[in-house]
Structure formats: C-alpha cells, structure tokens
Amino acid sequence: MQTVSSIILVIGVIIFVHELGHLIMAKRAGILCREFAIGFGPKLFSFRKGETLYTIRLLPLGGYVRMAGEDPEMVQIKTGHDVGLVFNGQGKVSKIILNRKTRPAHAEPLNVQRIDLEHDLYIEGYNAAEELVRYEVDREALLVYDSQEVLIAPYDRQFGSKTLGQRAAAILAGPLANFILAFVLFTGLALSFGVPSDEPIVGDVMPGSVAEEAGLEAGDRILAINQKVMDNWSELEQTIMLNPGQELTFLIERNNEEFELAITPAVRELDMQPGQQFGFIGVYQHFEQSFVGAFVHGFNLMIEMSTLIFKSIGMLITGALGIDALAGPVGIFDFTGQAAQAGLPVLLRWTAALSVNLAILNLLPIPALDGGRLLFLGIEAVRGRPIDPQKEGLAHFIGFALLMLLILVVTWNDIQRVFFN
Incomplete structure (x- = not known):
C-alpha cells in the first residue's frame, strides 16, 4: 500500500507542477482557464474555485489546462435557438439558459436571431411578445445547460488574443516548472545530506x-x-x-x-x-555540508540529467538504442515502487529525474506536446500570421494518436519485462 501511495504521490506531484506552471502563466496573461485537470478520462473528483474547474481524472497519463479559445466552445448558440435570460442589477444578461427544463420562471424567454459573445457582447432576438429586442451581455455571463454553468469567453480572454510572447510563455511555463521542481529537490537533498x-x-x-x-x-x-x-x-x-x-x-x-x-x-x-x-x-x-555548494550542486545535477536525456534521445534517433530501452507507464510505476522501497532520498532523487524527463520530452517538437505547440508559434512568428486552426488541430490530433500508439507499444514491452522476466 505504501508503494502504491508513493507512485500516486510522485506521478501526481510531477504532473501537478507541470500543469500549475501553465495555469499560473496563463492567468497572468489574462487567459480564461476553464479547467485544470490531473489525468485524462472520466472525472473522479472535481471542485470549482473562481472561474476554473479543478479535476482529478481516471487515467494518470498526464494532465492539461483547458484555456478558452484553444478548442471549440462546448456550448454554441445558433439562430433560432430558444433560450432563457437572467439579468443582473445593471440590466445586463448574466445567464443564458439553454435547457427549457431547467429554466427558472423569472427567466425571460428569447428566440435568438443574432448573438456575439466574443467582441460586442450582445444577444438579439424575439421576446414573448414577438418584439425584436437586443440586450448587452455581461463579460462574466454564464451559459447554463443541464445545470452545468460555463463562463463565456470574450475574445480578450481567449488564448489566441494574446501576444506571441504571452502564448509562448504560457506553453513554456509547464516544462520550466518541472525544471524548477527538479532543481528544488536536488538542492534540498544536498542541503539535507551534504554535497x-x-x-x-x-x-x-x-x-x-x-x-x-x-x-x-x-x-x-x-x-x-x-x-x-x-x-x-x-x-x-x-x-x-x-x-x-x-x-x-x-x-x-x-x-x-x-x-x-x-x-x-x-x-x-x-x-x-x-x-x-x-x-x-x-x-x-x-x-x-555547504549551503552555497548545495545550490550549485542542485543546478549541476539538473544540467547533467538533462544532458543524459538528450544523449539518450539522440541514440534513439540514430538507432544506437532500441525502443526496448524506453519505459512507459508500467515501467515508470515499477521503478517508482523500487525507489520508494529504497528510502526517501532515493525516491526524491528519482522524482527529480522524472521531472527533468517530463520537461524535456514535452519540449520535443512533436504535435500534441508543448514543443509542438511552440513550433507552431515559431512558424507563426516567421510567416507573420497563424496557421489555420483546423490544420493545426489536425496535426495535434495525429500527434496525440501516434503518442498513444507509442505508449501502448512501450507499455507492452514494460509488461513483458516487469511480469515475465
């Protein structure tokens, strides 16, 4: 049980720190962050704080921060939709209720003719008296569907509205947070046990x-x-x-x-x-024991670990190392369990190594990874305009599918190595 707890804690901390880096920098840039998730798949636990939903999901294969504008909005209102409107004290629309069954009695019915929730923030349509009316929509208005409330995302709160530097910083912050975690752990070990x-x-x-x-x-x-x-x-x-x-x-x-x-x-x-x-x-x-030396040692260890990982990636590309040398989720869980049994210092050192590993792998220029997203931003900087969102989305989808295929192959190798050798 202790080993299982250690695995969950180590993997959870590394993913949490990575996604926290994205979240902090995105919020500093003024981007609306809809969800902060640890894991993928069905939700196991969730709570909302402010405008962000924090979730823990079933599959511990990573995490994500869902920023407004990165993906198509889940709720779209088109011409002819019947909605209910709730107003705030300033007379602006504070809630747009899409489901008739959950619509409160005081909500004003409206048959939508035109709507803009990104730029001019208004909704126009026919009311119960069949009069054409137009209302201003509050910047923090909610879309309500099946009791689920989703904040609207004015364009200036969307990822795509930010400068190239702000978007790059929000993406780069995840790997950077993992490097910082590794440095803190390596330095902490050096302060505790010496250099x-x-x-x-x-x-x-x-x-x-x-x-x-x-x-x-x-x-x-x-x-x-x-x-x-x-x-x-x-x-x-x-x-x-x-x-x-x-x-x-x-x-x-x-x-x-x-x-x-x-x-x-x-x-x-x-x-x-x-x-x-x-x-x-x-x-x-x-x-x-050396206070200053501990910080120098922590930084040097982080650099040495990074260099080793880059060399290993180079050997994989040239064929000097085969795919059998890779460790997937099963292998990582197994190694983490062994590190936990070896004691806290070994476990912390392994956590730092994993954190560096995650940072570097995420920086590889592969679609669906942070490095792939930075690559598209680099192309945008060179050509002076962004790539078509549909084409970029397709590239990320293909990249994600190939990564999942690679994980399946590596996991099968892990299972054979861990359970059958």
Whole structure:
C-alpha cells in the first residue's frame, strides 16, 4: 500500500507542477482557464474555485489546462435557438439558459436571431411578445445547460488574443516548472545530506562488500592505486571500474598514518549493456555540508540529467538504442515502487529525474506536446500570421494518436519485462 501511495504521490506531484506552471502563466496573461485537470478520462473528483474547474481524472497519463479559445466552445448558440435570460442589477444578461427544463420562471424567454459573445457582447432576438429586442451581455455571463454553468469567453480572454510572447510563455511555463521542481529537490537533498566531495575520501562502506572485507573504513583517504596518485574521486572511481577482477594495491591514509591494502574489485555487468563488465568494491563518496555548494550542486545535477536525456534521445534517433530501452507507464510505476522501497532520498532523487524527463520530452517538437505547440508559434512568428486552426488541430490530433500508439507499444514491452522476466 505504501508503494502504491508513493507512485500516486510522485506521478501526481510531477504532473501537478507541470500543469500549475501553465495555469499560473496563463492567468497572468489574462487567459480564461476553464479547467485544470490531473489525468485524462472520466472525472473522479472535481471542485470549482473562481472561474476554473479543478479535476482529478481516471487515467494518470498526464494532465492539461483547458484555456478558452484553444478548442471549440462546448456550448454554441445558433439562430433560432430558444433560450432563457437572467439579468443582473445593471440590466445586463448574466445567464443564458439553454435547457427549457431547467429554466427558472423569472427567466425571460428569447428566440435568438443574432448573438456575439466574443467582441460586442450582445444577444438579439424575439421576446414573448414577438418584439425584436437586443440586450448587452455581461463579460462574466454564464451559459447554463443541464445545470452545468460555463463562463463565456470574450475574445480578450481567449488564448489566441494574446501576444506571441504571452502564448509562448504560457506553453513554456509547464516544462520550466518541472525544471524548477527538479532543481528544488536536488538542492534540498544536498542541503539535507551534504554535497558530494571530489576528494578521494571514503564516505561509507557497503556491508558485505570487498572493500569491507579488505578493511577499508569510512574516512579513509585513498592516496594512490598501484602507485598512481588519486587526485579526485572521479579518477578513483574510474580506476576501480576499469579493473574488474584485477588485484589492486591501495595506499591508504588513516589517522595521519599510511598503509597499503590489496583489494580485488568484484565483477559487475551493466544493466543496459549485458556483457559489459566493470569493477566494484562497495564504497560511497564522501559528503560535506555547504549551503552555497548545495545550490550549485542542485543546478549541476539538473544540467547533467538533462544532458543524459538528450544523449539518450539522440541514440534513439540514430538507432544506437532500441525502443526496448524506453519505459512507459508500467515501467515508470515499477521503478517508482523500487525507489520508494529504497528510502526517501532515493525516491526524491528519482522524482527529480522524472521531472527533468517530463520537461524535456514535452519540449520535443512533436504535435500534441508543448514543443509542438511552440513550433507552431515559431512558424507563426516567421510567416507573420497563424496557421489555420483546423490544420493545426489536425496535426495535434495525429500527434496525440501516434503518442498513444507509442505508449501502448512501450507499455507492452514494460509488461513483458516487469511480469515475465
């Protein structure tokens, strides 16, 4: 149960932060945000705060912020529709009720002839006395259908009315929020547990390891291996990894005394490259407390993680890595469960890595992703006018369908790897 809770929490936090970035920047730009959703599919839970409906949905495969003007409005009023009007204290229409069954007695009936809820904000039609009348519509008027209330979206509250920079910022804010989350988590871990020191000093020794059997202890400084001076931890680590199964002579400094130990690194294989061996003795890097260093370390880790992901994407494109190397929802859930069992620091580090992963994948120039939407904005900037919304919508639909197909293929690979290996 704890593992399941950890999975839900980790995935939920990453998606929440991503969509919160979109929401905050969109609202700052004055865009009407109709819904803030975690997940897709049927609603499990919802509540309304202000003009936005907040929902949790069944399928935890992502989330979205539904901004006015991005999609066709769900409720459209055409000529000849019979509606009921409710007015506010200023004599403006505050509610347009479409369903006759839910229409209150005080609502004025109107057969609509002309209506503009985006620019001039008016509704015109024949009243009960068959007189042609025209009313102003309040900017915050509601469309009511089957007891559901939807705010109208004047054009200046729609996504498309904003400047190119404002629209790009609203889209870019999601991935940026994930980078910020990763930085905060990496920095928080460094503040709590210290910053890895590059000094060749043993931080801790793994129980039952060859290092423990040879007599290495926490705090030991490794001066040299096979008479080669160890200037830093990276050099020490590389020397051990390159000598699997080979006896090495370690020159150790402990309590201002120097002595030698013979250690033979155990032979291990890389998970991603079976048959590729490396040496392992079971020692951990030394950590030291540094307030400023923690922030630098957190930023550097975020950059290193980003670089690794970009390299992996490049290897996928060139074919150096196959589709089997990808992890879908099942694989991510499995890895998250393993991280949860390994302890809170490991789980937080994994959460940060996932957050960076989500940010970068969303920035890829693929329709239906944030990067695809930014690509269309870039094309608009070059050509001086937006692409036809129907063509862009079709491109996003095809992109989304292909992504769903890829997720299905990767999920099948995950199921085989997790449950049948």
